[in-house]
Amino acid sequence: MYRSKRFIVAGLPFELLVARGHESLFSFMDGYGNFELSRGGAQGGARSIECIFRLRVDGELLWEGCREELISFSSEGVDCCGYRLEGGRFGFEYSIQKGGVGGYRLITSGDYSIAYCSIGSCSKEGAMVLNNMIMMLFAFCSSRFSALMLHASVVVNGGRGFLFTGRSGTGKSTHSGLWLRYVDGSELLNDDNPILRVETGSDGDERVVVWGSPWSGKTPCYLNRCAPVGAVVRLYQAKDSQNSSAQNLIKRDENPIRAFASLLPSCSTAPWDISVENNIYNTVERVVSLIPTYTLHCLPNAHAARYCYAAVGGAVGGAVGGVRCLSADVVFDEVRHFIAQGRSVTLKATGNSMRPTICNLDVVVVWPVDAGAIRRFDIVLAQLADGRYVIHRVVKVLRAGRGLRAGGELLGFVLMGDANLVGSEVCMAGEIIGRVTCRGVGRWMALFGIFWTLLRPLRLAVVRTLQYKLKFLKS
Secondary structure: EEEEEEEEEEOOEEEEEEEEEOOHHHHOOHHHHHHHHHHHOOOOOOOOOOOEEEEEEEOOOOOOEEEEEEEEEEEOOOOEEEEEEEOOOOEEEEOOOOOOOOOOEEEEOOOOOEEEOOOOOHHHHHHHHHHHHHHHHHHHHHHHOOEEEEEEEEEOOOOOOEEEEEOOOOOHHHHHHHHHHHHOOOOEEEEEEEEEEEEEEOOOOOOEEEEOOOOOOOOOOOOEEEEEEEEEEEEEOOOOOOOOOOOOOOEEOOOOHHHHHHHHHHHHHOOOOHHHHHHHHHHHHHHHHHHHHHEEEEEHHHHHHHHHHHOOOHHHHHEEEOOOOOOHHHHHHHHHHHHHHHEEEEEEEOOOOOOOOOOOOEEEEEOOOOHOOOOOOEEEEEEEEOOEEEEEEEEEEEEEHHHHOOOOEEEEEEOOOOOOOOOOOEEEEEEEEEEHHHEEOHHHHHHHHHHHOOOHHHHHHHHHHHHHHHHHHHH
8 A cells, every 4th residue: 555645846746655654754854845746835847747757665675686786876874886687677775874774775667767665664764765765766867857956055146046066065055154144135045956957938948947955955945946047156165374365266167168067067967877867968068058157266254255246146236238237335345355465456447437538448457555655646446435436536635734734644535537527525545445547548648637637626617618619610
């Protein structure tokens, strides 16, 4: 007598036929509740898809005929040996690493869609083995539906999922935790084995979606939800340093071969089965053609999370011409970080307040500088008291003393854009981020900047006079 239990993960249903007396196994498997169809767990992906596999859970299962050993591996505290059996079937034998308890067996059809397993005792150990069996069957059978089971941690931010992959112990869960703590709007979707699927929308376009699953490692995060993928980031541990010279460095994998090689090691595969391997390879190839992948060398600190968030486009403030616009606070937090380490930063200027010296989208370089070394006519990047960031020219240095004459204690600076006819800003010495130079600005343009600064009290009169003469000449 068997009881049917149906589940759906990443829109793909599967069925367990549980022998009487073995239902209590699920009391040790908390992660499956949100995915059970009888509880209304997830309906949005079932559609008309048949169960991708059926597993009968029983108390006894005997090997039949000869067997050929294929592979040995370990997962989630369980050791497994795989065999090829007669008739094109596969067999797997499991044992618990702690205590060496064995005798758990699984036999599957050649395509893994029909399976039988023996779980002798309804214990926590038996549930652990059953969980491993279900994970393996799902990974292999779902490969036919453009799905990948990944060893990764996933954070959702701004409606998109960001996956962090890497070797065990790299710090995937730690990095996700830093996003949750330091990147506003972040929430955990899965912390160990999310499902990645390539789906086709109603418009015929393909998209990559990441789903939560019942398998989330040591973190009980069993969410039956999905999100379009924003990026996949493979993590490497950066070498720590007492002098803080170690950097959090991220780089996009522009080469598709490199992107493929970065994602594949995180996928659950069946190296003995060419059909499953081909399905996985084809899906990985499609995934890396649809979403960006990155490599991040990082330390377990707040800056690593914010830096990664900015680089992968997590802080989206809109899009112009297909270009992602990052939040100014995020960008300039990174600028401050590099300037504090004595490094220059290259940016693209926005706005025209410094024309003709610096025009919109001109490339500028921000250099580290001590506020005491800033002189009149220098161009600086500063954050004003109202929170605005400006790249403007220093038109006056303010020092303490009678008449604010030179030689006293430095108080701050008066800034003004070269294109501004009236109006200026006052910033304190501590609000200066760095000195700015513009690529392509030659000697004559630099001299013009000095001349134009000296004409500051007369700028409006000069411009109005020129406008009047041009109007007179046209008439």
